[in-house]
Structure formats: structure tokens, C-alpha cells
Amino acid sequence: MSVDGYLETFRREGRIVVVGASLAGLRAAEALRAEGFQGTLTMVGDEPHDPYDRPPLSKQVLLGKVPADHTLLARRRPIDAQWRLGAAATGLDLAARRVQLADGDAIDYDRLLITTGVRARPWPHELEADLDGVCVLRTRDDAVRLHHRLTAGPRRVLVIGAGFTGSEIASACRERGLPVTVAERGPAPLVGALGGVVGEVAAELQRAHGVDLRCGVQVTGLEGDSAGRVRKAHFSDGTAVEADVVVIALGATRNTEWLADSGLGAGPRGIACDAGCRAFDVRGIVTDDVFVAGDVARSPHPLFGYQFLSLEHWGNAVAQAETAAHNMVSGSADRRPHLWMPSFWSAQFGVNIKSVGVPPMGEQIMVTQGSLAEQRFTAAYGYQGRVIAAVTFDQAKWLDFYERQIEQAAPFPPEFTTVDRRTEGLQPVPAGFPDPSLPSHGPTITLSGHSPTDRRISFTPRRA
Amino acid sequence: MTSVALLHRITDYANRPDPYPLYAELRRTPVVRDESGPYLVSTYWEIKGLLHDPRISSDLRNLTPEAAKAGGQEHDPNLPPAFIRLDPPEHDRLRRLSMRPFGPPHTPRRVFDMHGELEEIVSGLVDGLRGRDTIDLVDDFSYPFPVTVICRILGVPREDESHFHEWADTIAAGLDPVGTAEEREAQVQGVRRARGELAAYLAGLIEERRRSPRDDMLTAMATEHGPDGQMSPVEIITTAALLLIAGHETTVNLITNGMLTLLRNPDVLQRLRTEPGLAVPLVEELLRFEPPVQMLPQRTTLADIDIDGTIIPKGASLYLMVASGSRDPQRFTDPDRFIPDRPDNQHLGFGHGLHNCFGAPLARLEAQLALTALVRRLNGPSLVEDPPPYRQNAVLRGPRHLPIAISGVTD
Numbered sequence: 001m002s003v004d005g006y007l008e009t010f011r012r013e014g015r016i017v018v019v020g021a022s023l024a025g026l027r028a029a030e031a032l033r034a035e036g037f038q039g040t041l042t043m044v045g046d047e048p049h050d051p052y053d054r055p056p057l058s059k060q061v062l063l064g065k066v067p068a069d070h071t072l073l074a075r076r077r078p079i080d081a082q083w084r085l086g087a088a089a090t091g092l093d094l095a096a097r098r099v100q101l102a103d104g105d106a107i108d109y110d111r112l113l114i115t116t117g118v119r120a121r122p123w124p125h126e127l128e129a130d131l132d133g134v135c136v137l138r139t140r141d142d143a144v145r146l147h148h149r150l151t152a153g154p155r156r157v158l159v160i161g162a163g164f165t166g167s168e169i170a171s172a173c174r175e176r177g178l179p180v181t182v183a184e185r186g187p188a189p190l191v192g193a194l195g196g197v198v199g200e201v202a203a204e205l206q207r208a209h210g211v212d213l214r215c216g217v218q219v220t221g222l223e224g225d226s227a228g229r230v231r232k233a234h235f236s237d238g239t240a241v242e243a244d245v246v247v248i249a250l251g252a253t254r255n256t257e258w259l260a261d262s263g264l265g266a267g268p269r270g271i272a273c274d275a276g277c278r279a280f281d282v283r284g285i286v287t288d289d290v291f292v293a294g295d296v297a298r299s300p301h302p303l304f305g306y307q308f309l310s311l312e313h314w315g316n317a318v319a320q321a322e323t324a325a326h327n328m329v330s331g332s333a334d335r336r337p338h339l340w341m342p343s344f345w346s347a348q349f350g351v352n353i354k355s356v357g358v359p360p361m362g363e364q365i366m367v368t369q370g371s372l373a374e375q376r377f378t379a380a381y382g383y384q385g386r387v388i389a390a391v392t393f394d395q396a397k398w399l400d401f402y403e404r405q406i407e408q409a410a411p412f413p414p415e416f417t418t419v420d421r422r423t424e425g426l427q428p429v430p431a432g433f434p435d436p437s438l439p440s441h442g443p444t445i446t447l448s449g450h451s452p453t454d455r456r457i458s459f460t461p462r463r464a
Numbered sequence: 465m466t467s468v469a470l471l472h473r474i475t476d477y478a479n480r481p482d483p484y485p486l487y488a489e490l491r492r493t494p495v496v497r498d499e500s501g502p503y504l505v506s507t508y509w510e511i512k513g514l515l516h517d518p519r520i521s522s523d524l525r526n527l528t529p530e531a532a533k534a535g536g537q538e539h540d541p542n543l544p545p546a547f548i549r550l551d552p553p554e555h556d557r558l559r560r561l562s563m564r565p566f567g568p569p570h571t572p573r574r575v576f577d578m579h580g581e582l583e584e585i586v587s588g589l590v591d592g593l594r595g596r597d598t599i600d601l602v603d604d605f606s607y608p609f610p611v612t613v614i615c616r617i618l619g620v621p622r623e624d625e626s627h628f629h630e631w632a633d634t635i636a637a638g639l640d641p642v643g644t645a646e647e648r649e650a651q652v653q654g655v656r657r658a659r660g661e662l663a664a665y666l667a668g669l670i671e672e673r674r675r676s677p678r679d680d681m682l683t684a685m686a687t688e689h690g691p692d693g694q695m696s697p698v699e700i701i702t703t704a705a706l707l708l709i710a711g712h713e714t715t716v717n718l719i720t721n722g723m724l725t726l727l728r729n730p731d732v733l734q735r736l737r738t739e740p741g742l743a744v745p746l747v748e749e750l751l752r753f754e755p756p757v758q759m760l761p762q763r764t765t766l767a768d769i770d771i772d773g774t775i776i777p778k779g780a781s782l783y784l785m786v787a788s789g790s791r792d793p794q795r796f797t798d799p800d801r802f803i804p805d806r807p808d809n810q811h812l813g814f815g816h817g818l819h820n821c822f823g824a825p826l827a828r829l830e831a832q833l834a835l836t837a838l839v840r841r842l843n844g845p846s847l848v849e850d851p852p853p854y855r856q857n858a859v860l861r862g863p864r865h866l867p868i869a870i871s872g873v874t875d
Contacts, residue, residue, distance in 0.1 A: 419551035
């Protein structure tokens with residue numbers, strides 16, 4: 001049988017299983033249908049809900065502006081799928097091409113897409129984590145619970161971890177007028193994602209909005225009352241704070257445990273895949289029937305030294321899902337690489353924060369426009385003499401330009417002047433990223449793997 | 465690099481009815497230095513890139529003296545520039561202050577809440593056409609409608625229109641590159657005089673509002689304090705003048721160009737009658753196909769910039785030919801066809817980046833309501849002459865008159 005013939009039969013009557021029914025899974029399913037896949041499509045998800053959007057959960061939902069069940073993702077097209085919601089996948093048999101479900105069922109596939117994403121990292125001390133009032137925020141149900149707690153008018157909220165999620169939660173608390181303490185092990189909020197220079201601005205922002213921000217401290221213990229409700233947290237500097245809601249915002253854990261014995265190259269850093277979204281097995285051989293997309297994937301990117309990047313970014317989930325879907329139903333010559341420019345946004349304390357590229361690769365940072373003190377600026381990150389990333393506080397409209405700079409591997413520090421250049425923007429300074437091996441709130445981009453080359457490259461994506 | 469005199473042909477009044485073939489010629493060289501000095505950029509991606517490029521300035525004071533002289537774009541010593549001719553951070557501060565009483569985040573419902581009021585103005589103007597068999601769409605409708613609206617929003621008495629109309633026209637005409645040095649000098653002097661008179665007029669109004677506040681933007685700009693503080697008195701004047709002129713000289717062309725395009729495409733006109741929802745994408749297509757602002761002639765470079773292999777030197781005058789970019793076949797399929805429900809229509813009609821049109825939400829709503837009402841209520845409309853007589857202005861391009869024969873007005 002010719003392989004082409006196989007592909008045609010597969011497109012007509014093949015079986016595709018998508019494990020992970022959130023943003024990436026849904027967009028992939030839609031893309032599969034848009035690409036003309038007519039076979040059987042099964043969507044497996046561990047949560048009972050239809051696919052919903054997560055960014056509003058730490059913003060509008062906590063503020064009570066949008067009910068948690070109004071966050072369903074808009075559907076781009078009917079996908080005519082068999083839904084297995086509320087049934088987590090528990091195992092994968094690569095040889096038999098079979099996914100095992102928690103409810104005992106098994107589903108056979110011809111091609112598999114894994115979009116299981118990440119989950120909130122729990123508080124490590126189980127007994128303390130079980131105290132009433134200790135929460136995480138990742139899912140819609142988490143958001144309902146936390147919103148409920150905030151509405152009850154706690155005397156103080158403690159947020160542990162000042163990454164993006166923790167900072168957004170603190171922002172929502174302040175907007176609701178609730179006293180909030182933020183404890184961060186690193187020297188500043190957002191330091192893992194944006195470095196110490198920008199982290200200082202984030203710290204100023206938090207303090208100006210009345211957050212009791214404590215950096216450089218660890219929470220050594222949570223204490224409950226006789227009824228099992230959390231009431232107090234102790235810090236490594238000997239201080240303590242009374243709080244009746246504690247939100248654990250220590251970053252994410254990748255949902256790969258179900259693949260532990262499968263032979264797939266899956267681990268705590270995600271599932272390694274090639275630029276075409278095909279998963280590697282543990283021998284380093286690329287599979288041709290297992291694809292990966294979204295937060296759980298880690299794939300090499302030519303713009304960033306072919307490092308394997310894991311991106312916890314909304315836009316990446318969509319773009320990678322579309323590429324994976326296309327490649328799943330295409331012959332090898334028609335496949336596309338996933339070359340998405342990392343980019344994310346956050347809204348906190350009235351400021352819109354946006355970034356492109358890979359800030360944690362940055363050795364130096366230069367404020368090219370605006371001013372850190374005014375909390376309105378654009379800063380470029382440099383890595384080995386080229387622009388590797390940029391971040392804006394309330395200046396997102398300039399990012400397109402910096403994206404081009406990254407694509408062209410433009411020299412750093414930038415050789416040109418710009419509008420709104422201040423004296424602080426005349427010299428680059430160290431970007432101030434902490435040692436990535438120290439546990440912290442976790443960056444939203446994880447760099448991993450080997451960098452085969454640092455040669456200068458030119459990246460020219462095709463435009464619309 | 466070739467030196468061409470295309471700009472002269474584009475501004476030549478004889479080419480006003482159809483400049484698009486000239487733009488097509490221009491696009492063969494995406495960046496070209498015109499014989500008269502400025503660099504013209506005519507292709508979509510290059511224009512869009514420059515509109516987001518922080519090495520581009522809108523502040524004339526960054527032109528080299530030669531470029532300023534050649535373009536007649538010298539700084540007005542009497543009155544500081546409005547935010548359209550400023551760079552960040554001054555631009556950003558003034559635009560935030562101006563947006564506060566006009567749009568989100570502080571006043572998100574302003575334009576939305578004007579829906580009923582706008583419809584009333586439209587139906588009043590159309591009612592006035594009863595009993596006529598020929599109308600001039602410009603004088604009878606497209607001009608009075610947006611002018612009434614901008615006057616109400618700002619708080620400028622409509623009955624003073626005869627004064628400021630002339631000032632506004634003179635200032636808008638000043639955007640046009642004209643021929644000889646003497647003509648240019650006369651134009652510059654005329655613009656300065658008009659700006660001075662308009663400023664004096666607005667200063668009086670602002671003082672009045674300060675004493676007896678009303679629900680309008682002049683009052684808000686003169687009395688309210690926000691996180692950015694307040695505009696200085698002279699900043700209020702230049703901002704109010706900018707908004708008054710912009711509200712005056714652009715939407716009129718959008719509506720007139722719209723009706724002209726619909727009368728040239730009767731099948732689309734018929735569709736709009738039965739599908740009012742079509743107005744939304746149709747107005748976007750209009751902004752692409754016949755944009756009221758044809759080019760952005762007021763940009764300069766803060767550094768040498770390499771665009772598509774051409775180095776534009778620091779301090780050069782830069783014309784972004786947005787009407788050409790919106791017809792770039794590299795970006796839009798069938799660019800010379802008017803497709804009212806065109807998908808993926810990211811036109812350059814309102815610009816892009818930090819100077820993107822301040823009044824865009826208002827202009828969109830005005831054009832949508834106006835065209836929907838006109839096609840619904842005018843019976844048997846047909847063009848009396850095609851092409852109609854155009855205004856002199858090549859930058860803010862549109863018909864001076866648009867005579868339309870009608871057989872009646874529906875209620």
C-alpha cells in the first residue's frame with residue numbers, strides 16, 4: 001500500500017484521539033476538521049466542563065465581573081467529536097495505540113494528540129494544604145472557590161508566589177479592597193519571567209496599590225485553628241501573618257505522570273517534540289503518530305538557539321495546536337514547523353504587561369522607551385549581542401517592532417535612537433534573572449535542553 | 465535609486481478622481497525618493513512596519529532644516545503642535561487626557577450612548593430632503609452631519625460654523641504639498657493665520673466653560689483632573705482645534721465616498737437595503753477602498769532606517785501612502801474590487817500604532833448609520849455626474865459636491 005493511499009484513507013476514516021480538552025485540544029480539533037479530517041474524533045478531558053478560557057479566571061472572575069461559567073471558549077466550527085469529559089487519561093500503550101481512561105475504558109487511535117497542559121503546583125506539606133482556606137487557582141472550579149472565599153470578606157489574603165498568577169490574584173484582591181500579603185522567595189515579583197530590573201517595577205506597583213509585599217522570604221509553615229481553618233503563616237525571617245485565605249501560586253506542574261511507563265519522552269519538563277509537534281520517545285526517536293501541543297509540549301526553536309522551549313502562553317497553545325493538527329493529517333512534505341514567537345500578556349494593578357521573545361535568556365536589559373519610574377516603558381533584552389526579547393508596561397503598541405528585531409537577530413544594545421528615549425535608556429544593565437535552579441514562582445517559559453549552535457540566524461516568517 | 469516626480473502627479477488636481485493607478489505605479493518601488501525631497505512608502509507591510517517603528521517621529525522639529533524647508537513644514541512659532549504632531553511621552557500624555565472624556569477606559573460608553581442622538585440627527589437631515597429631485601449629498605448631508613456631532617461632543621456652538629469652517633478648511637488644505645516656494649510660503653502664512661484665529665475663538669469658549677461647566681469635552685478638558693493632572697490652557701486649545709478639524713474634514717469624505725461607491729455598485733446598495741448588518745464590514749471596506757485620508761505626510765526619521773533595501777537617512781521627510789498600502793495586492797486579494805464583506809480586512813484607513821485615528825469609533829458609527837439610512841430612505845438614487853467634482857485637497861480626498869437625483873424620500 002502506498003503511504004499516500006494510507007493518508008487518504010486515514011483522513012477519511014481514521015481515528016484521532018485528543019487527550020486534553022482545553023484551549024489547545026479544542027483549537028486542534030477545530031483545525032483538524034477545517035483541514036478536512038472526516039474520521040472519528042474523540043476528546044478526552046479530566047474536567048467535567050466544556051473547554052473554557054483560563055485568562056479571565058484570575059482577573060474578571062475574581063472581581064465578580066464575569067461568572068466562572070461564562071468563560072466557555074467560543075467555538076470556531078462544529079467538530080463532531082465524541083466527548084469523554086470527566087475521564088482522565090491514565091495510561092498510554094504506544095505499541096497497541098491505545099489510551100487508557102480512569103473509568104476503565106480504553107480508546108484506540110491511529111493518531112494521538114496530547115494537550116494535557118499543566119496544573120497548579122500544590123502546597124508541598126499535605127496536612128497544611130488540606131487546611132480549609134488554602135487554595136490554588138488553575139481551573140474553573142478553583143476560580144469559583146476562590147471567588148467565593150474573597151466574597152466572604154476575609155480579614156487578610158496571603159498569596160504565596162509572585163509570578164503572574166499570584167500577582168494577578170493580589171491585584172484582584174486589592175481592587176476588591178481586601179488586605180493582601182504577597183510572599184515571594186525571590187528578590188521581586190515576576191523575577192523569574194522578566195528579571196530583577198522589571199521585577200523592581202512590579203514590586204513598586206504592588207506596594208503602591210497597598211500590597212504587603214515580602215520578598216526574599218519563604219513560608220515555613222501554615223497554621224490552622226481547632227476547626228481546621230487556616231489562620232496564620234510563618235515566614236523564614238521569623239515573622240508571621242494572620243490570614244484566612246491562602247492562595248498557593250507556585251507555578252505549574254506538567255501533566256505527564258500518566259505517561260510515566262509509556263516509553264514516550266515525557267517528564268517534569270513536559271513532552272519533548274520536534275518542530276513539527278511529533279513526540280520523541282525515550283530513545284530520542286521521533287514518533288509519527290503521537291503529537292503534542294500547548295503547555296505540556298517542549299519543542300526546539302531556531303530563534304532561540306534550538307533550545308527546547310516550554311511555553312505556558314495562551315497564544316502558543318492556539319498556534320501549536322493548529323500546526324499539530326495540520327501535520328497530523330498531512331504528508332511529510334506538506335508539514336509545517338511550529339515557529340511561534342513567544343508572547344504573553346498580563347493585566348495587574350491597572351497596568352497591561354506584554355512581552356515577546358524569551359526574556360529569561362536575556363543577560364542584559366535596556367529601557368529603550370519610556371521610564372521605569374513612570375511604570376510606562378518598553379525594554380529590550382540582549383543575549384550575546386542580539387535582541388532576544390522585549391517587554392512593555394502600558395506600551396504594547398510598540399511590540400510589533402521589537403518582534404521584528406528579535407526575528408532579525410538585531411544587534412543589542414540597539415544602535416539607533418527612538419522616540420521617548422530617556423537617559424536611563426542609554427546604557428544596558430544586567431537583567432537580573434535568578435539562578436533557574438532555585439525554586440521560585442516559576443517562569444512562564446522554561447528553557448531546557450542543549451544549544452547546538454549560536455550562529456547568527458535570520459528568521460523570516462511568511463506573512464498573511 | 466530612481467528619482468521620480470510621482471508626488472506631483474498624485475497631487476495634480478486632474479488625478480483627484482482616480483489616484484489609484486498612480487499608487488499602483490508607486491508600489492513597484494516600495495520606497496522611493498520623490499524629486500521634491502520626501503521618501504514615499506507605498507506598500508502595506510512597509511507602511512505598517514513604519515507605523516509601529518519607534519525610530520519614526522511625527523514631530524516636525526526632528527526634520528533636517530533642508531527637509532523642513534523643502535516641505536514647507538516649519539514649526540509654527542506661535543502655537544505648539546497638537547498631539548498628532550508630537551511624539552511620546554508628550555503625545556501619550558495629551559492623548560490619554562483627551563481620551564478621558566471620550567472613550568475607554570475612563571468613559572467607555574460615550575460613543576455607544578450617542579447612538580440615538582446620531583440617528584435623530586441623520587433622520588432630521590434626510591427629512592429635510594423631502595420634495596427635492598436633486599440633492600447635493602455633501603452640502604445637504606455628509607458635511608452637516610459630522611459637524612453637528614463634533615460640535616455637540618466638544619461643546620462648540622453650531623451657529624458659529626461659518627467662522628470655523630473656513631479656518632478648518634484652510635488648515636486642512638495646509639496638509640497638501642503645493643508647487644512653488646512662493647505658493648508654499650503663502651500657504652504656510654495662511655495656515656498660521658487660521659490657526660491663530662481658531663485658537664483665539666476656542667480660548668474664549670474654554671474660558672466660558674470654565675465659568676459655567678456643561679456636559680461636553682471642552683468642559684471636561686478645562687475642569688477635570690485625572691492621574692495625569694490637567695492640560696495647560698494652550699494644550700486644551702490645540703487639542704480642541706485638532707478634534708474640531710478632524711471631525712470636520714474626514715467623516716464628510718467617508719460618507720460621501722461611501723454613497724458614491726454604493727451608487728457605482730448598485731448590487732451592493734441593494735444588499736445594504738435588505739441587510740443592515742452589512743454596514744459594519746462595508747464601512748471597513750470603504751476605509752480600505754476609498755479612505756478619507758490618503759496619505760500621512762508628516763513623519764520623519766530619528767535614525768537611518770533600512771526599508772526593503774533603501775536607506776532613509778535620519779531627518780528625512782517621510783510620506784506613508786496609506787491609501788496605496790490598503791490596495792497592495794501583496795496583502796489584499798483583488799484589491800481594486802469593492803467587496804463589502806471582505807474577510808480579514810486590516811486596512812490602513814485609520815492608520816495604525818500610537819497615532820491611530822482618535823475618533824475611529826465615532827467615525828465608524830457615523831458612517832454606518834448614515835449609509836444605512838441613506839440607502840433605506842432615498843428612493844431611486846442615481847449619480848448626476850461621474851466622477852463628481854472633487855475638493856482640491858489630495859491628502860484628505862473626497863468630492864466637493866455629490867449631486868444625486870432621487871425620486872422621493874421614504875419615511
